[in-house]
Amino acid sequence: MKTSIFTTSFQRGKPRLKAALVFGAIAFVIAFAAAVNTGIVGELLRPAMSEAVLVGLWGRFAVALVVGILCFGGCYGLLGLPHRVQSWSVWAGLALSALLLFYSFDLSYEFIERKLPFLLTQGAFTTIYVSAISIVLAFTFAMLGATAKLSGIAILEGVGAFYTSYFRGVPLLVQLFLIYLGLPQIGLVIDPVPAAIAALSLVYGAYMTEIFRSGIQSIPRGQWEAADALGLQRMVTFKKVILPQAMRVIVPPTGNQFISMLKDSSLVSVVGVWDIMFIARTQGRADFKILEMLITASIIYWLLSVVLEMVQHRIEAHYSKSVAR
């Protein structure tokens, strides 16, 4: 049974009515505050009231009331549905509204259609492979960092502490410029893509070092002691006893980091890597259609992160199978 804040799911009777009323009231307040009578919703009421009335305070109130009642009705209907259907239909409804909002921007779909293939084959491809390599490297750095920080060897602890402190403390964009522009000053000339991968993986590796460290430390001392008492080597204990358990704690926040990294990879466009963001900006700016490209890019990023989310769920399920009763 999932734990939830409210003890009832508001699916029938008085609670259902009350919950729908609350949602309706909230919608009324928002609609009134946002003065939707001047917007699209107001247009719908045009047949019922004159232009002058519609624009005034009374019109504002009436339109907001209609919005409130519509929301109340919709919510009341929704609340009667089974739990899963409810949450999925709300999800779909919100996604649809977001797309409708974009649609109302009066965009040039012909332009999007023309530029989309390149945005995918060049932009999304670059974003994905830059992120993928960075993710693998960040994972490695985090593993090394956490191992160093927990090694009990002062020199390694110092290295680990400096690593996390510096790379967590300096913005990704600054790191990127330092690596791209700074390293050549000592004779290490690297291309934009390696520079981007280095910056992404070092910074995210530093964040994840802390996640790994706290995950490993969350495993009770008794597990180490039991393994010690059995005579297991410490590295074997780490690999076979501690890490598999720590993974359960580590995976959810690490998944968040990866999704976050996927999006932050858009920063690499500043050093001229042709990722999604670079193509979107370039195409949009050159043709004075930046909004078209930004919205397209946002949807591509979103879809990519949904895929990552699904991967994360699978890994979580794998590592929690032993605690499932």
Next chain:
Amino acid sequence: MTTMKVEHRDRPPGAAEAQQIAIQLVGVNKWFDDYHVLKDIDLSVYQGERIVICGPSGSGKSTLIRCINRLEEHQRGSIFVEGTELTSGLDNIHKVRSEVGMCFQHFNLFPHLTILENCTLAPMSVRSLSKQDAEQMAMRYLEKVKIPDQANKYPAQLSGGQQQRVAIARSLCMEPRIMLFDEPTSALDPEMIKEVLDTMVELADEGMTMLCVTHEMGFARRVADRVIFMDEGQIIEENAPAEFFDNPQNSRTRLFLSQVLGH
């Protein structure tokens, strides 16, 4: 106090003394920072001997047995286990740990591994047994603790008493000559204490050298060769169980026994 029925066992008097020393502690001292937790402990444990250590909480009894397999490090004095001195050398520590099994208050089973995998991990990794041999041995010991049918479950699916018996089987799979028990029944529901104590009695009957920190005075009276009472980091009194319980010498022992047995 839980009451329990353990059959009285006959044993030849003085049998333990005639054998070799398994564990010897000489002038052992330990501090946790400023806190002097063990003060000049001298103790010899003979092979096949069963010792119960009791005392109020904070008396240092758990620390004492944890020093014997080096889960805690002592700062002064010497500890010998089966002739090997415990120093900071890793070889010595591993040698001692291969002779000494331990059971903990909270079992400390590996929750991500099945019961069988819990039992085969150390034999395969430390003693380089093949998977097949390790599993065969694990099943033998799981039968001994009477839960072979749970072998493919995960620890969380077992009761506390079953988990503790798995922990005992897991230790036995390393075929130790000495077993340490650190309050093995303190975390258990009353109805599960007996099944664990029965398993321990069986081990004792087979001649395993045992050091057991416990408040189960019924177990101590019936199984132990010697009962040791500790308080404030010192061994206050040690005696055969009959003498210890019926005729305690020290006033602190008397006070402790009245508290433990008094209700």
Next chain:
Amino acid sequence: MRSIIKKTLICAGLMAAAISTSSQAGKTLDAVLEDKMLVVGTNSDYRPNAFLGDRNELEGFDIDVSREVAKRLGVDVKFVTPGWEVMTAGRWQGRWHMVVGSMTPTTKRAEVLDFPATYYFIPAGVAVHKNSSAKSIADLNGKVFGVVSTSTYHRYLEHNLKIDAVGTPPFEYQIKPQEIRLYGDINEFDDLSLGEGVRLDAVIQSVSVINQAVSKGLPVKMLGDPVFYEPLAIAIDKGDAEFGEKVHAIIEDMKSDGTLVGLSRKWHGVDYVTVK
């Protein structure tokens, strides 16, 4: 830029040190001739000079000029798009050999870069919303202007434009803006299109960009005459005079044989090469 496989390979050798090619006399030229490859840094979003065309390849005036220079050097050409700030910062370490990016040779930039050849002049104009109430440039005093950050238009509005090139026509500062809004990734024309005074009252850009915007259907128009003409030059890293002389000679040839004028007519519609 297009070769993904090559990029991946480079990633593999992430930390392997590349050979530093700090520019000594003739070194850049040697590298170009040795590799038979001229690497040109340029823009990717600057119509009609360098932009991604419908074939998703870079095209435009700067691109054609670069191709011609490479051809006359007898080498192939490759384009990179490192970003404006990175290109103007200098110290390229041999990553690319020259920038053909419609760069104005300001005194400040000349401190870190060499400008061996001015290849065209471009007029800067003032754009306003098509419904703007302003009748002349003088009406725009005390209004809000949008310009690309650190561009010559930015400097012009700050009354701090120092161009260091031979043959630059003189100009005067005609505008005192109330506020200068700076643009980088966002297009200032998008904000101007929202309406007069919504975010911006006017934009200063090159006349050819303004014409592009108009022809793309944005609700903007050019106001009055160009406010100044800026020379645009090829930039190279400091220190290789030999390479500079070679580039200079090639551009002079392209001017005298009419190639450059032809390219300007092709992309700008008019001759921006010949000084008026």
